[in-house]
Amino acid sequence: MQPAPIPKNETERLISLHKLGLLDTKPEERFDRITRTAIKVFDVPISTLTLVDEKREWFKSVCGLDQKEGDRAISFCGHALLVNEVFVIPDTVKDKRFSDNPMVIGKPYIRFYAGVPIMNADGQRVGVFCIKDTKPRSFSKDDEGVLQGLASWAEVEINYHNLSLALQKVKEQKAGLEVKTQELEKLSESREKLKLDYQALFNNMTDGLAYCQMIFDAQENPVDWMYIKVNENFEKLTGLKNAEGKKVSKLIPDIGASNPELFKIYGQVSLTGKPARFETYIAPLSRWFLVSVFSPQKNFFVALFQNINDRKQIEKNLEDAKIAAQNVYNDLLLEKGKLAEAKAKDEAILSSIGDGIIATDSDRKIILMNRVAEKLLGWNINEALGKSYDDIVLLEDEKGTFVPPKEKPLHKALESRTTTTTTTTTVLYLLSKNKIKFPVAITVSPIVLDNKIIGAVEVFRDITKEQQIDRAKSEFISLASHQLRTPMTAIRWVSEMLGKKERLTPGGKKYVADIIASTKHLSELVDLLLNVSRIDEGGIVITPKPLELVSFIREYLTECEPLFIAKHLHISFAKHPNTLTVVTDPSVVRNIIQVFVSNASEYTPPDGKIEVSLTEHANDRIFTLGVSDTGIGIPKAEQPNIFTKFMRASNAKLFKSDGTGLGTYIAWQSAKLLGGRIWFVSVENKGTTFFVELPMKSKMMKGAEGAVGTSLA
Numbered sequence: 001m002q003p004a005p006i007p008k009n010e011t012e013r014l015i016s017l018h019k020l021g022l023l024d025t026k027p028e029e030r031f032d033r034i035t036r037t038a039i040k041v042f043d044v045p046i047s048t049l050t051l052v053d054e055k056r057e058w059f060k061s062v063c064g065l066d067q068k069e070g071d072r073a074i075s076f077c078g079h080a081l082l083v084n085e086v087f088v089i090p091d092t093v094k095d096k097r098f099s100d101n102p103m104v105i106g107k108p109y110i111r112f113y114a115g116v117p118i119m120n121a122d123g124q125r126v127g128v129f130c131i132k133d134t135k136p137r138s139f140s141k142d143d144e145g146v147l148q149g150l151a152s153w154a155e156v157e158i159n160y161h162n163l164s165l166a167l168q169k170v171k172e173q174k175a176g177l178e179v180k181t182q183e184l185e186k187l188s189e190s191r192e193k194l195k196l197d198y199q200a201l202f203n204n205m206t207d208g209l210a211y212c213q214m215i216f217d218a219q220e221n222p223v224d225w226m227y228i229k230v231n232e233n234f235e236k237l238t239g240l241k242n243a244e245g246k247k248v249s250k251l252i253p254d255i256g257a258s259n260p261e262l263f264k265i266y267g268q269v270s271l272t273g274k275p276a277r278f279e280t281y282i283a284p285l286s287r288w289f290l291v292s293v294f295s296p297q298k299n300f301f302v303a304l305f306q307n308i309n310d311r312k313q314i315e316k317n318l319e320d321a322k323i324a325a326q327n328v329y330n331d332l333l334l335e336k337g338k339l340a341e342a343k344a345k346d347e348a349i350l351s352s353i354g355d356g357i358i359a360t361d362s363d364r365k366i367i368l369m370n371r372v373a374e375k376l377l378g379w380n381i382n383e384a385l386g387k388s389y390d391d392i393v394l395l396e397d398e399k400g401t402f403v404p405p406k407e408k409p410l411h412k413a414l415e416s417r418t419t420t421t422t423t424t425t426t427v428l429y430l431l432s433k434n435k436i437k438f439p440v441a442i443t444v445s446p447i448v449l450d451n452k453i454i455g456a457v458e459v460f461r462d463i464t465k466e467q468q469i470d471r472a473k474s475e476f477i478s479l480a481s482h483q484l485r486t487p488m489t490a491i492r493w494v495s496e497m498l499g500k501k502e503r504l505t506p507g508g509k510k511y512v513a514d515i516i517a518s519t520k521h522l523s524e525l526v527d528l529l530l531n532v533s534r535i536d537e538g539g540i541v542i543t544p545k546p547l548e549l550v551s552f553i554r555e556y557l558t559e560c561e562p563l564f565i566a567k568h569l570h571i572s573f574a575k576h577p578n579t580l581t582v583v584t585d586p587s588v589v590r591n592i593i594q595v596f597v598s599n600a601s602e603y604t605p606p607d608g609k610i611e612v613s614l615t616e617h618a619n620d621r622i623f624t625l626g627v628s629d630t631g632i633g634i635p636k637a638e639q640p641n642i643f644t645k646f647m648r649a650s651n652a653k654l655f656k657s658d659g660t661g662l663g664t665y666i667a668w669q670s671a672k673l674l675g676g677r678i679w680f681v682s683v684e685n686k687g688t689t690f691f692v693e694l695p696m697k698s699k700m701m702k703g704a705e706g707a708v709g710t711s712l713a
Helices: 010-019 029-042 141-179 181-204 232-238 260-272 309-352 371-377 409-416 464-499 506-537 549-559 561-566 586-602 636-641 650-655 663-673
Strands: 046-052 056-063 069-071 087-089 112-119 125-133 208-216 222-230 276-282 287-294 300-307 356-361 366-369 394-396 428-431 437-449 452-462 545-548 570-575 581-584 609-617 622-629 677-683 687-695
Touching: 010 125, 029 046, 029 056, 029 125, 029 141, 029 309, 112 141, 125 141, 141 287, 141 300, 141 309, 208 232, 208 260, 222 260, 232 287, 232 300, 260 276, 260 287, 260 300, 287 309, 356 371, 366 371, 371 452, 409 437, 409 452, 437 464, 545 549, 545 586, 549 561, 549 570, 549 586, 549 609, 561 570, 581 586, 581 687, 586 609, 586 622, 586 663, 586 687, 663 677, 663 687
Parallel strands: 570 609
Antiparallel strands: 046 056, 046 125, 056 069, 087 112, 112 125, 208 222, 208 300, 276 287, 287 300, 356 366, 356 452, 394 428, 428 437, 437 452, 545 581, 609 622, 622 687, 677 687
């Protein structure tokens, strides 16, 4: 801690301080009014008008503290006393001079200080007017100006009494000189000294001062006054120039109409000698003044005044603020009632929703959970509130690996500023606080206010039963498909044999042809269902073989040429390598190409274009096959679920009534079996491009849990 330093003129300063006669006197309302104003204006808990003597700081006025004095060595005012401007400490803890000060580390725990030195009339610094706060804060130049204004007010109050005494002393000494002529030389010297003291006081005081002669009419009514002597601050505070020797009626022609009370007050003081103190607004000067007036002799008066425009503005601002605060308070009461009603409704809605709901702020701190979320997660709202989302919501993928924070749907929604949903092809598992693990479907929407993300809402549900139902459906499909395959084969064989009979009528042959076509369509559907069943049950085996891919694709497109011609479709094959030999399962690759090309041709109107592309990525040991069309595209809202079983886009159903919705699912699963991936880009009414990325060399794979499966062919 750095003690408050002692000024070089300490002896003279202490003498000047004691001359004031204010030390250890009772509180006075004129000083307390200033400290109360400071507390209201700056919204601080502590304000003091401090006089600094030899060993202590003594509070002539104090608001916010019980004690009346303190040790000068540890005081803040001891430091402020020495500066020529506002002394500000924004944060005492960060200031090495005060960080270990007893008043910082102990009561009253001061964190902020601002003070202005107070001058005696003789120019000595006798004290400090200051404000203190228990929390750090910034202090603007405007704030400094207001604090200096309050300090000037305090300075006027401190010097007012002594100035009156000094002037009275001059008067008494003048009378003494007239009576005691025998001591003329000695009194002359004293008078000269007093004159010099008076002149110094006159010139150095911060208030305006005017020594005037009151002018009365025959009935002794005050009608004017003349400025005999004014100090330097008179002109600064009033704006009136060269006032000495001039009447006020000449300097301010409208003064009689605007301020008749001044003539009455100054006239009474000049005649009775009884001093007065008042505030007045002089309209021609557009200024407020605090005036103290006394009469040194009959028909004369001395006016001490201070420009209090700033204080009046502060008082007006305080009154306006009080009215505004009351209005705001009334509005808050009204809004509080509305919020309470809305909160009750929201809580009822949240409690009735069957899905879990979590809300977070922009920093992913949990701010809300409904009862379903509490039950699924194993956390109650009081435990989870304020905690990080990533500490509460633990997710794993299908392999049992924890999902990193950036891959979680909530993070993606906050980053992308769009709603994020887990697709049906990606299953995430939630691990509750009680170590219970179950599959979940998640949808997250960001909360946007004024184009700024302020949080997110996540809705999730346990899909265990949905998966059980899905498995049951797959088992049924598998069983039904196996049961249908044998009779369908028999029907087709019999129909083909019947079609070869020569005795059939033309109508009979048409019926037989229809039966054969329908049976073929049903057989293809049964094969699709069986393939889905094998995939779901892990019954597919991958048998990699060397395959020259360019010729393989060209041969398949040649087979499909009649279809392209029939639909007037323009087909092209863009390949980077002339030949590309890979090691993969030809039947699985053919199945993927078939799905891509079949969908492109089915949903592309006549005269449309289909482009097949093949790109080798030798460095990554992968290749990419793409099929692009100019067809109907896929609606954006339905794209996340396009690889779901039996999923058909709404516009696809309108364009072509039949279809199973199984092709893309089988292609997606087939790519996974080969160690690759599938994705697409689509714009509704403009077209779609499907891509499959596969390794140059696929590995032998067997069915789920080691069961040897069948080919997908």
